[in-house]
Amino acid sequence: MIDARLITLRVFARCGTIGATAELTGYSPSAVSAQLRELQRVLGMQLLTKDGRGLRLTATGRFLVAGSDPLMTQWESLRAAAMEAGDQVQSHFGLGGFSSAAAQLLAPLAATLRSTHPLLQVQVLEADPARCFDLLIAERIDLAVIVAMQSDTYGEDDPRFEQRVLLDDPLDVIIPGDHPLASRETATLEELASEPWITEAAGSTYHSLFTAAFTAVGVTPRIAHEAVEWETHIAFVGAGLGVGLLPRLAPLHGAENVVRLRITGQSKPTRRIVAAARRGSITSPLIQESLGILQVNANRILTARLGEDL
Amino acid sequence: MIDARLITLRVFARCGTIGATAELTGYSPSAVSAQLRELQRVLGMQLLTKDGRGLRLTATGRFLVAGSDPLMTQWESLRAAAMEAGDQVQSHFGLGGFSSAAAQLLAPLAATLRSTHPLLQVQVLEADPARCFDLLIAERIDLAVIVAMQSDTYGEDDPRFEQRVLLDDPLDVIIPGDHPLASRETATLEELASEPWITEAAGSTYHSLFTAAFTAVGVTPRIAHEAVEWETHIAFVGAGLGVGLLPRLAPLHGAENVVRLRITGQSKPTRRIVAAARRGSITSPLIQESLGILQVNANRILTARLGEDL
DNA sequence: GATAACCATGCAGAATAGATGCATGATCGA
DNA sequence: TCGATCATGCATCTATTCTGCATGGTTATC
Numbered sequence: 042m043i044d045a046r047l048i049t050l051r052v053f054a055r056c057g058t059i060g061a062t063a064e065l066t067g068y069s070p071s072a073v074s075a076q077l078r079e080l081q082r083v084l085g086m087q088l089l090t091k092d093g094r095g096l097r098l099t100a101t102g103r104f105l106v107a108g109s110d111p112l113m114t115q116w117e118s119l120r121a122a123a124m125e126a127g128d129q130v131q132s133h134f135g136l137g138g139f140s141s142a143a144a145q146l147l148a149p150l151a152a153t154l155r156s157t158h159p160l161l162q163v164q165v166l167e168a169d170p171a172r173c174f175d176l177l178i179a180e181r182i183d184l185a186v187i188v189a190m191q192s193d194t195y196g197e198d199d200p201r202f203e204q205r206v207l208l209d210d211p212l213d214v215i216i217p218g219d220h221p222l223a224s225r226e227t228a229t230l231e232e233l234a235s236e237p238w239i240t241e242a243a244g245s246t247y248h249s250l251f252t253a254a255f256t257a258v259g260v261t262p263r264i265a266h267e268a269v270e271w272e273t274h275i276a277f278v279g280a281g282l283g284v285g286l287l288p289r290l291a292p293l294h295g296a297e298n299v300v301r302l303r304i305t306g307q308s309k310p311t312r313r314i315v316a317a318a319r320r321g322s323i324t325s326p327l328i329q330e331s332l333g334i335l336q337v338n339a340n341r342i343l344t345a346r347l348g349e350d351l
Numbered sequence: 352m353i354d355a356r357l358i359t360l361r362v363f364a365r366c367g368t369i370g371a372t373a374e375l376t377g378y379s380p381s382a383v384s385a386q387l388r389e390l391q392r393v394l395g396m397q398l399l400t401k402d403g404r405g406l407r408l409t410a411t412g413r414f415l416v417a418g419s420d421p422l423m424t425q426w427e428s429l430r431a432a433a434m435e436a437g438d439q440v441q442s443h444f445g446l447g448g449f450s451s452a453a454a455q456l457l458a459p460l461a462a463t464l465r466s467t468h469p470l471l472q473v474q475v476l477e478a479d480p481a482r483c484f485d486l487l488i489a490e491r492i493d494l495a496v497i498v499a500m501q502s503d504t505y506g507e508d509d510p511r512f513e514q515r516v517l518l519d520d521p522l523d524v525i526i527p528g529d530h531p532l533a534s535r536e537t538a539t540l541e542e543l544a545s546e547p548w549i550t551e552a553a554g555s556t557y558h559s560l561f562t563a564a565f566t567a568v569g570v571t572p573r574i575a576h577e578a579v580e581w582e583t584h585i586a587f588v589g590a591g592l593g594v595g596l597l598p599r600l601a602p603l604h605g606a607e608n609v610v611r612l613r614i615t616g617q618s619k620p621t622r623r624i625v626a627a628a629r630r631g632s633i634t635s636p637l638i639q640e641s642l643g644i645l646q647v648n649a650n651r652i653l654t655a656r657l658g659e660d661l
Numbered sequence: 662g663a664t665a666a667c668c669a670t671g672c673a674g675a676a677t678a679g680a681t682g683c684a685t686g687a688t689c690g691a
Numbered sequence: 692t693c694g695a696t697c698a699t700g701c702a703t704c705t706a707t708t709c710t711g712c713a714t715g716g717t718t719a720t721c
Binding site for chain 2: 042043044046047082083084085086087099100101104105108109111112115116119120122123124126127129130131132
Binding site: 059075091095096 | 696
């Protein structure tokens, strides 16, 4: 209900270039350019300035974007309250989440919603946590399931979002089947400190989880290899290249020569999985219902996997 | 910046029919109908119900309209603050006011704005106070100069508007030149209580002023004739049909056989002239500037007329 | 009880706004 | 200096949206 051009400006404020804004919003770069120009004309404000080969928000632009946060929140609250008060059903619902959440949590959620709300168009988008926030701003999705992170761009208490903790997903360690500790059921990080570790590239979402786990026990692991997908992690471990951390939500589905061990001891690293929505919208009946479904599914999967793998 | 369809809904909430909404917003009835239908589709809410041959807001609709007041206010505030912070100029400015205000206050204001802001498109609409409020909601105008009234539809502290007193325009009495009191400079209402009075039709904006003036002194005037325009009032008086009240802002411009007397005594009736804008927008630089100009003009006209006529 | 007035709505056609894709110009890094 | 990146303008096309008229249903009037 807020003008699309203002939404576009807010997305631009996030990513800084017309091209990226276009990619995120689904428009073409020309359209974004025209929208922002039109916005300035209508409001009679200069919001953007040339800055090298790119654009930069003016002080007025930054002011407007910052001030539009409560406006968005207010609208979301109003919409949520109206939906609740009127017992209405919305027609479209966008979900976003990272890969393992998409598979384990969002897919069942979408299936459930599809059966309980036959008329509802549910769309699921797989995206990193950072992109999920961007997609929320761009109004491409309404609810995201992500790994909590203290990223430099989005804080836990960002005024644009509201977050609810779904579960703390414990990190297990995976080691080759022929490893001396392979017969154990648990291990400590200290015991594995000298192993060659497999992790993600520095700067990625999960790398910070990795380092945080080890700084907690005061050891510096030796990073031997890098992998992006959990599948690759597991394959590397199976090939005997080293050991790695694997969230309990990520399935092993019977990989060869790989054993999953629970981590005990001083530091029990977990990744916190949260649901995020635009601030104000979280009381919307559909989001409330979704949160409930997510919670149930998360707990069920977690306990089931607990008994199955260990 | 708020979706036009929501604005349309707000206007509909005011006037209750598609046709009136179309007239007020400048759309055709079909367009209004389509907009409201589209709005319901997008929001997934049923906002309207058939009611006889017309439409009625549902509970959800009323909820949404009521809740949109702070949203509008917030946006107006934000826009005003951004304009102020960035020292920007807007491109279009709509003014509204009743007839004598339009002539005496709005015309000079528009002229001044036109010279100080050459790029600004100023539009003036003459309309009753009630319609001015409607036009403010419909965003057809941004500032209105009206006679304060405690109408049943718009209170002084309506959450949608903000008002500033410009001046208290005293009501004079006009009597035929051959009237016994014509040589006087002042008169009291009591002295004229038994005269045949000329007023406006009951229910009109100024009729309540008329009755209020007399109830204050506890007499009931005999209403002989009704007239809409001040010009007609004056002509009736000049023709010896009776006496009437005339705001000091309304010019007599040398009418034949009509004398203007100041009212003294217990009750000195005035009409309060106020400027009204959408709540939140009043801090906008352009509106602030306009208020200043209006104030100066109002005082100047008032004092000039004081020396000229009496 | 019939007729006229009123109100919303649907549809065909028209106008307008908005998006696309490519080409262009400007800027930065190598 | 060359290539890469980025924004923008233009021509074209698409899609939305508005208009005007006709229709059907509802209320008021005589």
